Amino acid sequence: MIYIIGIAITFFLSFILLTKKGKSVADRILFVWLCVIIVHLILFSIISSNEYLKFPYLLGFEIPLPLLHGPFLFLYTLTLTSEQLAKTKMILHFLPFAIGFISTTPFLILNTKEKILVYQNEGEGFETISTIIFIGIVLSGIAYTILSLRVLANHKKLIKDNFSSIEKINLQWLFRLVLGLSCIWILVFFADDEIIFSSVVLFVAFIGYYGIKQVGVFTNQQVLELSPAIESKELAEPSVVTPEVSKYNKSALSDIQLNALHAKLVQLMNQKKLFLTPELTLTMVAEVLEIHPNTLSQVINTVEQKNFFDYVNTLRIEEFKERIADPENQKYTLLSLAFECGFNSKTSFNRNFKNLTGKSPSEYLRESKTMPD
Numbered sequence: 387m388i389y390i391i392g393i394a395i396t397f398f399l400s401f402i403l404l405t406k407k408g409k410s411v412a413d414r415i416l417f418v419w420l421c422v423i424i425v426h427l428i429l430f431s432i433i434s435s436n437e438y439l440k441f442p443y444l445l446g447f448e449i450p451l452p453l454l455h456g457p458f459l460f461l462y463t464l465t466l467t468s469e470q471l472a473k474t475k476m477i478l479h480f481l482p483f484a485i486g487f488i489s490t491t492p493f494l495i496l497n498t499k500e501k502i503l504v505y506q507n508e509g510e511g512f513e514t515i516s517t518i519i520f521i522g523i524v525l526s527g528i529a530y531t532i533l534s535l536r537v538l539a540n541h542k543k544l545i546k547d548n549f550s551s552i553e554k555i556n557l558q559w560l561f562r563l564v565l566g567l568s569c570i571w572i573l574v575f576f577a578d579d580e581i582i583f584s585s586v587v588l589f590v591a592f593i594g595y596y597g598i599k600q601v602g603v604f605t606n607q608q609v610l611e612l613s614p615a616i617e618s619k620e621l622a623e624p625s626v627v628t629p630e631v632s633k634y635n636k637s638a639l640s641d642i643q644l645n646a647l648h649a650k651l652v653q654l655m656n657q658k659k660l661f662l663t664p665e666l667t668l669t670m671v672a673e674v675l676e677i678h679p680n681t682l683s684q685v686i687n688t689v690e691q692k693n694f695f696d697y698v699n700t701l702r703i704e705e706f707k708e709r710i711a712d713p714e715n716q717k718y719t720l721l722s723l724a725f726e727c728g729f730n731s732k733t734s735f736n737r738n739f740k741n742l743t744g745k746s747p748s749e750y751l752r753e754s755k756t757m758p759d
Contacts, residue, residue, distance in 0.1 A: 388584055388587050389427055389430065389431035389434070389583065389587065390431070391587060392427050392583075392586065392587030392590050392591075393424060393427050393428060393431070395587070395590050395591055395594055396420050396423050396424045396427065396590045397424060398594075399420055399590070399593065399594050400417055400420040400421055400424065403416060403417040403420070404417060410465070411465045412462055412465040412466040415458060415461050415462045415465055416462055418458070419454075419455075419458035419459075419462065420590075420593075422451065422454050422455070422458065423455075423586070423590060425451070426448060426451045426452075426586070427583065427586065427587070429444060429447060429448035429451070430448060430579065430583050432444060433445070433448065433505075434579065434580060434583075438502070438505065439502065442498035442499075442501050442502050443498060443501075445493075445501045445502070445505060446490050446493045446494045446501065447494075449486070449490050449493075449516075449519060450483055450486030450487045450489070450490060450519060451483075452523045452526075452527075452574075453482045453483040453486045453519075453522060453523055453526050454480070454483050455527075455567065456526040456527050456529065456530030456531070457479035457480055457482075457483070457526075457530060459530055459531075459534055459563075459564065459567055460479065460530045460533050460534050460537070461476060461479065463534040463537050463538060463560060463564070464537055466557065466560060467537055467538070467540075467541040467557065482522055482526055485522075486519050486522055486523075489515050489518065489519060490515065490519070492512070492515070493512055493515070523574065524571065524574060524575070527567075527568070527570075527571030527574070528571065531564060531567065531568040531571065534564045535561075535564055538557060538560060538561050538564065541557060542556060542557075543693070545695075546693045546694065546695035546696070547668065547683055547693050547694055547695070548667055548668045548669070548679070548683075548694060549665075549666075549667055549668070549694070549695060550661070550663075550664075550665070550666040550667065550694065550695055550698035550699065550728070551664055551665055551666075551729075551730055551734065552695060553730070553731055553733065553734055559596040562592075562596070563592065563593065563596065566589050566592055567589060569585070570582060570585050570586060570589060573585055639681065639684060639685075644684070644685055644688055644689060645689065647675070647677065647681070647682075647685045648685050648689040648690075650675060651671070651675065651682070651685060651686070654671070654674060654675060655701055658674075659705070660674065661698045661699075661701040661702050661705070661727075661728050662702075662705070662726070662727060662728045663728060664725075664728050664729070664730040665730070666698055666728070668682060668683060668694045682694075698728070699728075699729075699738040699742070700742060702727045702728040702729060702738070703727075703738060703739055703742045703743070705727045705728075706723055706724060706727045706735075706739070707750075709723050709726070709727065710723060710751065711754075720747050720748070720751075721735070724747075735747070
């Protein structure tokens with residue numbers, strides 16, 4: 387029954403993606419991946435229920451399918467983080483699957499009675515091929531999990547260098563998706579097929595939950611189009627500023643120039659308090675200072691020893707601490723003051739406050755005695 391539920395959920399999600407208007411490359415990759423999962427679940431449900439006796443010609447086609455999930459996860463992660471990959475390089479990621487499929491040819495060309503006999507004897511006569519493919523599946527799972535996590539780490543660094551609020555664009559749900567698939571790879575070592583494929587069903591439900599909850603997957607809104615205060619030109623900035631480009635030439639600015647620009651930045655923040663803007667970006671501040679965003683990034687990284695995200699949120703926390711110390715503000719809630727200081731969610735405020743001070747806002751207040759308990 388659980389496999390039927392998984393197939394139904396996967397089919398439903400595939401249908402939503404298929405009918406979605408303005409599909410992105412990431413949407414298309416996810417659609418094809420979900421189709422592969424449907425085929426995989428159907429084949430396994432037939433085999434596990436002994437229905438393969440009615441469809442023996444399907445036996446063997448499920449063997450190399452696990453070699454597809456790692457590449458699809460990696461390519462989906464790449465395209466969703468706006469990183470570009472040539473189509474020829476995309477195809478290369480599916481070579482292990484092609485090799486695995488070719489390796490199963492000796493079994494696929496058997497007649498139906500021979501195929502059934504091999505399955506009933508747990509792969510007798512094909513132990514070497516089975517072992518090689520199993521090792522390939524495990525290595526593929528490990529490699530593509532690491533690659534996907536690396537892409538997400540680079541993405542997180544990139545958005546922290548350019549945005550002051552990242553909750554809507556940090557792809558934390560995709561990080562959980564990668565970890566979820568990595569758990570399935572771990573189960574390959576210790577669990578039987580039924581447990582593994584039951585976890586695949588849960589994984590698909592996980593995709594559906596976050597796909598519906600997360601803007602930009604099953605809707606027509608893109609991940610980086612969530613902040614109305616940011617112009618499209620600014621949204622495009624992170625996708626063109628690669629980690630290599632943002633590693634600005636250290637010799638381009640002297641220490642005197644760096645300190646002078648930093649002084650202008652401090653003055654700007656003290657006077658205009660740009661950090662009070664919830665969706666503030668590096669580009670917005672650079673435009674006010676009339677310098678290139680990469681130059682501003684160099685100033686903040688070098689002098690403040692912080693990325694843009696941490697720099698701005700540090701200023702917001704300091705502003706909050708000043709306001710909460712004012713007796714006139716004791717009539718306001720912590721959250722309302724946090725919003726006035728530039729935070730756009732309770733989670734963001736609490737997390738940044740704890741990271742900076744080592745205490746929660748309520749703990750800080752109790753210790754400073756600036757407000758009654």
